[in-house]
Amino acid sequence: MSKDYKEMWNNLGLNLKAHDGLLSVLTEAYKNIYLSQKNRPKGMGYFDFVVSEVHGLRIEELLEAKESGRKIIGTFCIFVPEELVLATDAVFIGLCSGADIGSDEAEKYIPKNTCALIKSFMGFKASGLCPYVESTDLIVGETTCDGKKKAFEIFNDITGKVYVIEVPNKQGETDINLWKAEIKKFAEKLENLTGKKITIEKLRAASKIVNNKRKALQRLSLLRANDPSPISGLDALLINQISFYDDPIRFTLKLNELCDELDDRVRVGIGATKKGAKRVLIGGSPMAIPNWKTHAIIEGSGAIVVGEEACVGERSYRTLVDLDNAEIEEAYDIITNRYISLDCACFTPNNDRMKNIKDMVRTLKADGFIHYALQFCTPYTMESYKAKNTIATISLPFLKIETDYSMEDMGQLKTRIEAFLEMIKESNSKNNSCCSCRRK
Amino acid sequence: MTTGGIDIGSRYIKYVILEDNKPLKFHKMKTGHDPLTSCNQLIGADKPDRLIATGYGRYLLEIHDNVKTITEIKAVARGAKDIFPTCRTIIDIGGQDTKVISLNQDGDVTSFEMNDRCAAGTGKFLEVMANALNYAIHEFGHQCHGKSDKIVINNMCTVFAESEVIGLITRGVKREEIAKALHVSIVNRVIGMLKRIDVTTDLVFTGGCAYNNCLKNMFKDRLQIEILVNENPDILAAYGAALLCSE
Numbered sequence: 001m002s003k004d005y006k007e008m009w010n011n012l013g014l015n016l017k018a019h020d021g022l023l024s025v026l027t028e029a030y031k032n033i034y035l036s037q038k039n040r041p042k043g044m045g046y047f048d049f050v051v052s053e054v055h056g057l058r059i060e061e062l063l064e065a066k067e068s069g070r071k072i073i074g075t076f077c078i079f080v081p082e083e084l085v086l087a088t089d090a091v092f093i094g095l096c097s098g099a100d101i102g103s104d105e106a107e108k109y110i111p112k113n114t115c116a117l118i119k120s121f122m123g124f125k126a127s128g129l130c131p132y133v134e135s136t137d138l139i140v141g142e143t144t145c146d147g148k149k150k151a152f153e154i155f156n157d158i159t160g161k162v163y164v165i166e167v168p169n170k171q172g173e174t175d176i177n178l179w180k181a182e183i184k185k186f187a188e189k190l191e192n193l194t195g196k197k198i199t200i201e202k203l204r205a206a207s208k209i210v211n212n213k214r215k216a217l218q219r220l221s222l223l224r225a226n227d228p229s230p231i232s233g234l235d236a237l238l239i240n241q242i243s244f245y246d247d248p249i250r251f252t253l254k255l256n257e258l259c260d261e262l263d264d265r266v267r268v269g270i271g272a273t274k275k276g277a278k279r280v281l282i283g284g285s286p287m288a289i290p291n292w293k294t295h296a297i298i299e300g301s302g303a304i305v306v307g308e309e310a311c312v313g314e315r316s317y318r319t320l321v322d323l324d325n326a327e328i329e330e331a332y333d334i335i336t337n338r339y340i341s342l343d344c345a346c347f348t349p350n351n352d353r354m355k356n357i358k359d360m361v362r363t364l365k366a367d368g369f370i371h372y373a374l375q376f377c378t379p380y381t382m383e384s385y386k387a388k389n390t391i392a393t394i395s396l397p398f399l400k401i402e403t404d405y406s407m408e409d410m411g412q413l414k415t416r417i418e419a420f421l422e423m424i425k426e427s428n429s430k431n432n433s434c435c436s437c438r439r440k
Numbered sequence: 441m442t443t444g445g446i447d448i449g450s451r452y453i454k455y456v457i458l459e460d461n462k463p464l465k466f467h468k469m470k471t472g473h474d475p476l477t478s479c480n481q482l483i484g485a486d487k488p489d490r491l492i493a494t495g496y497g498r499y500l501l502e503i504h505d506n507v508k509t510i511t512e513i514k515a516v517a518r519g520a521k522d523i524f525p526t527c528r529t530i531i532d533i534g535g536q537d538t539k540v541i542s543l544n545q546d547g548d549v550t551s552f553e554m555n556d557r558c559a560a561g562t563g564k565f566l567e568v569m570a571n572a573l574n575y576a577i578h579e580f581g582h583q584c585h586g587k588s589d590k591i592v593i594n595n596m597c598t599v600f601a602e603s604e605v606i607g608l609i610t611r612g613v614k615r616e617e618i619a620k621a622l623h624v625s626i627v628n629r630v631i632g633m634l635k636r637i638d639v640t641t642d643l644v645f646t647g648g649c650a651y652n653n654c655l656k657n658m659f660k661d662r663l664q665i666e667i668l669v670n671e672n673p674d675i676l677a678a679y680g681a682a683l684l685c686s687e
Binding site (some may be wrong): 416419423 | 496499510513514536546548549551552554555614
């Protein structure tokens with residue numbers, strides 16, 4: 001980190017000693033997992049810097065924004081419409097939930113058998129380790145699973161600033177009506193909090209910013225379809241994670257610069273691995289920063305992750321919001337439809353996800369699919385059954401893993417992932433003549 | 441040409457040397473607290489032209505001696521397929537892992553299931569329980585003559601199951617009955633894993649626990665199929681690794 005932020009952290013009420021410990025663990029992990037990668041694109045320098053300042057410069061920026069009268073809105077989920085937040089000139093921030101931190105503190109409030117993501121955000125707060133939570137004016141929860149739904153009640157008891165939007169369980173007409181009402185209520189909440197009216201001009205301008213970010217992420221995703229992929233899965237995952245908390249305009253600019261460089265790499269055939277490395281598509285529960293565990297194992301075994309079929313990944317940027325010709329009421333309809341059409345496992349049924357998995361396999365030329373679910377994440381652990389059947393229809397090797405943020409299952413995970421890659425090699429060598437047809 | 445396969449398991453290191461794919465030598469020693477030294481002793485005494493390491497400790501040799509590694513799943517599949525050409529399904533119960541593996545006609549692994557973290561229902565579990573009942577591990581599989589179906593071990597966790605066993609002992613339950621119940625609990629767990637892959641005959645039982653006749657017979661009764669077991673069921677992964685050296 002470029003300077004001493006102790007005073008800032010102290011003012012935010014962080015537990016300085018534990019926070020120092022967290023940063024040194026993170027720095028070490030980042031060095032081992034990220035900086036040890038060979039032949040990284042130069043443009044990753046910006047993202048390395050953003051990570052190194054995750055609790056420093058970025059927090060300083062947020063506090064400056066607050067100082068100038070802007071509000072900070074913390075979220076945990078891609079159902080929270082970023083357009084609305086930006087339209088009130090507020091700052092949109094994804095909150096910390098990807099590390100095995102403060103589980104013992106979290107377990108004072110929630111059961112032991114809770115998914116790692118929920119435990120992590122409770123743990124971060126309860127141990128005084130998340131400067132983002134402390135900087136926010138409003139924390140937006142949602143009802144995408146029972147664990148989160150109930151945890152947000154407790155989180156509100158602790159922080160006093162949680163607002164929950166209700167995400168329906170289905171995608172029918174009545175659900176759309178409910179969701180639109182929820183979105184409008186949320187817009188009102190934002191207007192009251194910020195004192196700023198959401199006009200159609202502001203919404204259009206906000207949606208342009210968010211769309212440009214999504215388009216840059218789509219561009220990155222498509223670049224990974226090349227063999228060799230010009231960027232590692234670890235780096236691409238990191239960029240996706242950073243997309244939730246960096247300034248969106250600067251992020252988009254830097255990501256497009258990186259993609260220009262990746263275009264050049266593709267042209268001359270430079271990749272993160274050699275051509276022909278086994279290509280893995282991973283899908284399931286979200287991987288919040290700094291959850292890099294599974295990617296690190298896969299890429300440490302010589303394969304490459306070519307896509308994330310997940311919220312931290314394709315689900316967050318697959319579709320845009322076009323408000324160019326819309327007036328305000330229609331704009332709310334467009335936003336309503338865009339978000340309720342997300343293929344999240346919280347919906348029943350969720351058939352679009354199965355179609356999207358197949359599309360991603362084809363577009364990204366994946367050799368195998370790993371279904372990744374956090375333990376106790378019922379929606380995704382359940383949906384792994386359907387994902388397995390979907391993958392079977394295209395005769396692709398499939399592996400299901402259920403894990404958490406701890407390192408205790410590393411040995412078993414490594415063996416399972418390596419055996420899966422051996423399966424891919426065997427199936428590829430047998431299907432050499434027809435592997436192109438499988439991908440069509 | 442000589443080829444070697446070394447399987448560094450959690451309890452034992454198995455080392456097989458082949459000459460032109462025919463078995464030449466076989467060694468086995470306890471893994472202990474310093475497996476690298478043990479491996480080097482074994483390999484140092486008999487260095488093959490090519491070597492592949494497998495098993496839980498395979499990275500040790502990869503890091504220190506740049507030895508090629510494969511997973512024990514692929515290795516055991518290759519070894520079992522060579523000895524039993526009709527093999528399509530494998531139950532492998534080692535010191536700390538239980539795996540069930542499904543193969544296609546060519547012997548390629550098509551799916552597998554494996555315990556995800558603890559030693560529940562593995563060789564280590566049997567060792568602890570044999571110890572609690574005062575049996576030697578090699579005789580444990582001959583001591584399951586219990587007649588009762590009423591004694592049930594509910595816990596798969598080694599620690600909890602041990603207290604359950606002690607509870608049964610203090611209630612005066614005969615140790616043969618407890619031994620039987622312990623074996624049943626392992627078999628139940630493996631049958632659960634088998635349901636998640638495609639079970640096709642023939643089925644081969646491998647790993648150190650395949651020495652245990654009682655487990656073998658229980659699998660046979662429950663699945664109603666023949667269970668094939670090699671006379672040295674724990675060396676099949678090392679043997680498979682050695683075979684893969686020349687492929």
